[in-house]
Amino acid sequence: xxxxxxxxxxxxxxxxxxxxxxxxxxxxxxxxxxxxxxxxxxxxxxxxxxxxxxxxxxxxxxxxxxxxxxxxxxxxxxxxxxxxxxxxxxxxxxxxxxxxxxxxxxxxxxxxxxxxxxxxxxxxxxxxxxxxxxxxxxxxxxxxxxxxxxxxxxxxxxxxxxxxxxxxxxxxxxxxxxxxxxxxxxxxxxxxxxxxxxxxxxxxxxxxxxxxxxxxxxxxxxxxxxxxxxxxxxxxxxxxxxxxxxxxxxxx
Amino acid sequence: xxxxxxxxxxxxxxxxxxxxxxxxxxxxxxxxxxxxxxxxxxxxxxxxxxxxxxxxxxxxxxxxxxxxxxxxxxxxxxxxxxxxxxxxxxxxxxxxxxxxxxxxxxxxxxxxxxxxxxxxxxxxxxxxxxxxxxxxxxxxxxxxxxxxxxxxxxxxxxxxxxxxxxxxxxxxxxxxxxxxxxxxxxxxxxxxxxxxxxxxxxxxxxxxxxxxxxxxxxxxxxxxxxxxxxxxxxxxxxxxxxxxxxxxxxxx
Numbered sequence: 001x002x003x004x005x006x007x008x009x010x011x012x013x014x015x016x017x018x019x020x021x022x023x024x025x026x027x028x029x030x031x032x033x034x035x036x037x038x039x040x041x042x043x044x045x046x047x048x049x050x051x052x053x054x055x056x057x058x059x060x061x062x063x064x065x066x067x068x069x070x071x072x073x074x075x076x077x078x079x080x081x082x083x084x085x086x087x088x089x090x091x092x093x094x095x096x097x098x099x100x101x102x103x104x105x106x107x108x109x110x111x112x113x114x115x116x117x118x119x120x121x122x123x124x125x126x127x128x129x130x131x132x133x134x135x136x137x138x139x140x141x142x143x144x145x146x147x148x149x150x151x152x153x154x155x156x157x158x159x160x161x162x163x164x165x166x167x168x169x170x171x172x173x174x175x176x177x178x179x180x181x182x183x184x185x186x187x188x189x190x191x192x193x194x195x196x197x198x199x200x201x202x203x204x205x206x207x208x209x210x211x212x213x214x215x216x217x218x219x220x221x222x223x224x225x226x227x228x229x230x231x232x233x234x235x236x237x238x239x240x241x242x243x244x245x246x247x248x249x250x251x252x
Numbered sequence: 253x254x255x256x257x258x259x260x261x262x263x264x265x266x267x268x269x270x271x272x273x274x275x276x277x278x279x280x281x282x283x284x285x286x287x288x289x290x291x292x293x294x295x296x297x298x299x300x301x302x303x304x305x306x307x308x309x310x311x312x313x314x315x316x317x318x319x320x321x322x323x324x325x326x327x328x329x330x331x332x333x334x335x336x337x338x339x340x341x342x343x344x345x346x347x348x349x350x351x352x353x354x355x356x357x358x359x360x361x362x363x364x365x366x367x368x369x370x371x372x373x374x375x376x377x378x379x380x381x382x383x384x385x386x387x388x389x390x391x392x393x394x395x396x397x398x399x400x401x402x403x404x405x406x407x408x409x410x411x412x413x414x415x416x417x418x419x420x421x422x423x424x425x426x427x428x429x430x431x432x433x434x435x436x437x438x439x440x441x442x443x444x445x446x447x448x449x450x451x452x453x454x455x456x457x458x459x460x461x462x463x464x465x466x467x468x469x470x471x472x473x474x475x476x477x478x479x480x481x482x483x484x485x486x487x488x489x490x491x492x493x494x495x496x497x498x499x500x501x502x503x504x
Contacts, residue, residue, distance in 0.1 A: 166421065187416075193444075
């Protein structure tokens with residue numbers, strides 16, 4: 001059971017809280033250190049009743065800037081450059097789902113936390129282009145993660161601009177995904193966000209996460225939200241994540 | 253024009269960015285220092301084509317804890333205690349809308365930022381109980397603001413628990429509303445959030461904001477998210493807001 005929990009949870013990035021856990025279960029989680037999303041893709045056939053939608057793939061709402069950047073990073077992916085010379089900066093696109101646990105089987109551990117109606121906060125709006133449209137790429141050495149984010153009109157805070165909470169949400173998502181590349185199950189301990197310039201609704205921005213250091217269970221990351229050409233800084237942040245295990249969530 | 257912009261914008265709390273503005277317009281904004289939401293209620297008939305829904309009123313999705321706390325603070329409101337002895341702690345409920353600007357008329361300033369489809373991030377989900385259910389009360393002396401928040405299943409981050417971005421969003425909302433009581437148009441400059449313990453989906457929590465100090469255009473606030481009886485600390489944060497004016501948004 002613990003092993004399957006570990007495999008299922010390797011498909012998750014966990015954000016938003018800090019807890020202390022049972023070291024006995026940690027090995028199951030830590031053993032799935034590869035990209036959580038990619039692992040999930042491989043594990044899904046064992047648990048799926050149907051194929052879930054991958055929200056990281058282009059849809060008709062994606063604007064020109066979003067598509068150009070997507071194509072740029074895709075052209076630098078392992079698949080695209082296979083057989084070609086390695087230019088030292090290969091990227092991997094991370095698939096993204098809204099309700100992975102629905103497809104999982106499990107016993108007492110999972111039954112305590114599975115809610116069939118639950119949806120990932122950043123993927124809970126059905127209409128393409130109205131909420132969070134984003135795709136993440138991670139660099140091969142896992143020291144850097146980049147997100148292309150197009151902000152829909154349902155994310156309003158200041159009139160005509162993106163809500164500070166929606167920006168914090170994307171920063172948590174990008175840094176959390178990045179941290180999960182190093183330790184499968186992580187949770188946010190701290191987010192410190194400085195807002196420099198508002199982001200107009202409908203615009204596309206780049207969110208870049210850099211791993212600053214690792215200390216035991218702690219991962220320190222920094223993050224910048226800029227215009228797509230990098231000339232305008234919208235937001236900068238630091239984040240601290242802790243590697244955790246399943247039992248820590250259940251004991252809350 | 254500038255005057256009507258000031259009146260319309262007095263109905264907003266602005267979160268999520270920092271900017272520097274035109275002092276000529278500031279007087280129009282600063283003159284509407286009363287609770288932004290209450291002012292909006294008074295201003296709306298001049299601009300409305302229909303009455304907007306007040307999301308801060310109870311609906312069928314509100315659980316027992318949410319209703320008990322709502323009734324508690326409502327019983328301490330000015331209306332409820334009218335004619336009775338003042339116990340020194342009177343509260344005012346703040347109405348909440350999802351698209352106030354749609355109802356506004358205006359010229360060149362507003363046409364640059366009005367998007368008829370835009371919706372406030374925290375009120376963009378139609379089905380009651382599935383997203384953010386919350387109501388804010390502010391104390392008469394404006395030194396304290398409290399929010400009762402019930403987290404729906406579309407706010408998931410860690411399996412079965414609220415996304416860290418959704419928690420940051422509520423902290424931004426509560427502290428931003430609080431800051432807007434002191435200066436009508438404010439924007440977030442910094443949010444520093446420490447996540448202590450995850451919040452289970454479906455649960456109700458209290459979010460309390462306290463004004464620590466004011467320095468010119470700067471307002472420093474602190475915030476705690478706890479269980480409804482105050483015994484469990486989920487999250488604590490500090491926030492910095494800047495008072496701004498309309499032109500600052502337009503010049504971004």
